[in-house]
Amino acid sequence: xxxxxxxxxxxxxxxxxxxxxxxxxxxxxxxxxxxxxxxxxxxxxxxxxxxxxxxxxxxxxxxxxxxxxxxxxxxxxxxxxxxxxxxxxxxxxxxxxxxxxxxxxxxxxxxxxxxxxxxxxxxxxxxxxxxxxxxxxxxxxxxxxxxxxxxxxxxxxxxxxxxxxxxxxxxxxxxxxxxxxxxxxxxxxxxxxxxxxxxxxxxxxxxxxxxxxxxxxxxxxxxxxxxxxxxxxxxxxxxxxxxxxxxxxxxxxxxxxxxxxxxxxxxxxxxxxxxxxxxxxxxxxxxxxxxxxxxxxxxxxxxxxxxxxxxxxxxxxxxxxxxxxxxxxxxxxxxxxxxxxxxxxxxxxxxxxxxxxxxxxxxxxxxxxxxxxxxxxxxxxxxxxxxxxxxxxxxxxxxxxxxxxxxxxxxxxx
Amino acid sequence: xxxxxxxxxxxxxxxxxxxxxxxxxxxxxxxxxxxxxxxxxxxxxxxxxxxxxxxxxxxxxxxxxxxxxxxxxxxxxxxxxxxxxxxxxxxxxxxxxxxxxxxxxxxxxxxxxxxxxxxxxxxxxxxxxxxxxxxxxxxxxxxxxxxxxxxxxxxxxxxxxxxxxxxxxxxxxxxxxxxxxxxxxxxxxxxxxxxxxxxxxxxxxxxxxxxxxxxxxxxx
Numbered sequence: 001x002x003x004x005x006x007x008x009x010x011x012x013x014x015x016x017x018x019x020x021x022x023x024x025x026x027x028x029x030x031x032x033x034x035x036x037x038x039x040x041x042x043x044x045x046x047x048x049x050x051x052x053x054x055x056x057x058x059x060x061x062x063x064x065x066x067x068x069x070x071x072x073x074x075x076x077x078x079x080x081x082x083x084x085x086x087x088x089x090x091x092x093x094x095x096x097x098x099x100x101x102x103x104x105x106x107x108x109x110x111x112x113x114x115x116x117x118x119x120x121x122x123x124x125x126x127x128x129x130x131x132x133x134x135x136x137x138x139x140x141x142x143x144x145x146x147x148x149x150x151x152x153x154x155x156x157x158x159x160x161x162x163x164x165x166x167x168x169x170x171x172x173x174x175x176x177x178x179x180x181x182x183x184x185x186x187x188x189x190x191x192x193x194x195x196x197x198x199x200x201x202x203x204x205x206x207x208x209x210x211x212x213x214x215x216x217x218x219x220x221x222x223x224x225x226x227x228x229x230x231x232x233x234x235x236x237x238x239x240x241x242x243x244x245x246x247x248x249x250x251x252x253x254x255x256x257x258x259x260x261x262x263x264x265x266x267x268x269x270x271x272x273x274x275x276x277x278x279x280x281x282x283x284x285x286x287x288x289x290x291x292x293x294x295x296x297x298x299x300x301x302x303x304x305x306x307x308x309x310x311x312x313x314x315x316x317x318x319x320x321x322x323x324x325x326x327x328x329x330x331x332x333x334x335x336x337x338x339x340x341x342x343x344x345x346x347x348x349x350x351x352x353x354x355x356x357x358x359x360x361x362x363x364x365x366x367x368x369x370x371x372x373x374x375x376x377x378x379x380x381x382x383x384x385x386x387x388x389x390x391x392x393x394x395x396x397x398x399x400x401x402x403x404x405x406x407x408x409x410x411x412x413x414x
Numbered sequence: 415x416x417x418x419x420x421x422x423x424x425x426x427x428x429x430x431x432x433x434x435x436x437x438x439x440x441x442x443x444x445x446x447x448x449x450x451x452x453x454x455x456x457x458x459x460x461x462x463x464x465x466x467x468x469x470x471x472x473x474x475x476x477x478x479x480x481x482x483x484x485x486x487x488x489x490x491x492x493x494x495x496x497x498x499x500x501x502x503x504x505x506x507x508x509x510x511x512x513x514x515x516x517x518x519x520x521x522x523x524x525x526x527x528x529x530x531x532x533x534x535x536x537x538x539x540x541x542x543x544x545x546x547x548x549x550x551x552x553x554x555x556x557x558x559x560x561x562x563x564x565x566x567x568x569x570x571x572x573x574x575x576x577x578x579x580x581x582x583x584x585x586x587x588x589x590x591x592x593x594x595x596x597x598x599x600x601x602x603x604x605x606x607x608x609x610x611x612x613x614x615x616x617x618x619x620x621x622x623x624x625x626x627x628x629x630x631x632x633x634x
Binding site: 003006010020321323326327328330331333334411 | 463468469470489492495496503507508509512524525526528529568
């Protein structure tokens, strides 16, 4: 005679009652399912979007910061100067441990005039960047073949090059191993010592960020060599890796402070950090998610109101049955529980159906658009919890009405 | 079994108090079979419902099997109904979407009995009233007499001391009616206490004792 057993049996009674009104139960299940599926999809779109953007930004190294002269600075008190405001000595001082938030630092020197790049009679229009030995790690670049720069390459200006996938395809036939081959850049020979792994930047390329720069159409040289080509000791900009993602701003501040002091305020510097991009993207996505959740929750609310309506109707229709059940031994708690269980069952079945539909929809969208929708375990848990709560909320009032009848009144009901 | 003293019940209709039960005293001993009779509106159904703990009185004392019935505690009334009382209604009141067996087994669910125990007791009860072969049928697939016998099986299944019947033959033809009454006599012979409401003197004759009610008061 334990009461837990009675409540388990009443769950069965609730299921039978739902079966007796199959169409009606199905319709209210659909209402909840749509709501839960909508909430699921919105949250999956949001987390998928974040993962997508993060993945693309990772191709620059998430902890990357760029520091360069602020060419837009029009301060009339500043003596107007030529050049990038960054030279070799800056690099030497900045790498000397003055910036604790900076983990790695590389100068980047661009070639001032577009040189001719060729191998035999094949040509490339690649962008040339002069960097140091740390650059690959900072920029999250990996090598498909060969090796990266070593310090000795940089210090003694060895004519060696790392090439991107597009460069390899442009210059070398499929069967040719580019390692050890000598490219000709502006009339000078460089030995290829490594091929960079292909980088995908579909989103960033499609929105034309970074001026449509093709990450795979790059040639990396020791920056000391690029300075030689340019005929000066300038550095175009600095790319550094902060010790952590949330130290990015501090790393920038430290670098800028040292530079401004060294150049005695002759130049103003500015920066780009991926951390701030990431924050912006997150803010936008959170905004979109919030709107989506509001819209999806509205449909869930409508579903819940539907269940409440169905349950109210069920109570009115079954007043006599309630009276009979009371006469043969049910107490108010039993009646309350049965009707509450009907509402919760509808919402939980709807919730599970909604989760399944949401997952299928997400998978389909992923297949069609390549946009990953990531259903999170916590999202699934929240979906189920919410459906239980919706059931309880929408079933409570009708169930209480059912339980409040005096048996004799319920039995008299036509 | 039943001791009632000074029981009163009235309804309020558009501001006017209508007394339905006026100061009723009634004692029903263990194993007695009584019929409550009277013209319609005499309050006999209300009295029966109060005895059956389906309704509550405004004033007066009611002891069931020596226990004070407290009209203020719905849970207490529910427990008394579940433990002591079996109901037979004029309109059978079977749940239309459930088989005869499920209908009969239902009261035992609220006692926390396991499914197999419920079903075996329900089968015995159906056997007892002679409709064991109809256990899988829905109420709509049964005749009125069969439905009422299923309802009696449901009333008996938790072995109540007291059976309450409100016009149990009202919806039946005379042949089925007398079958039901024969069954009542047999249950009475087995020691059940029966309280039946009827307006028909011929049916009242089946009881040991008739309580006549008129305008809410006992007249004999």
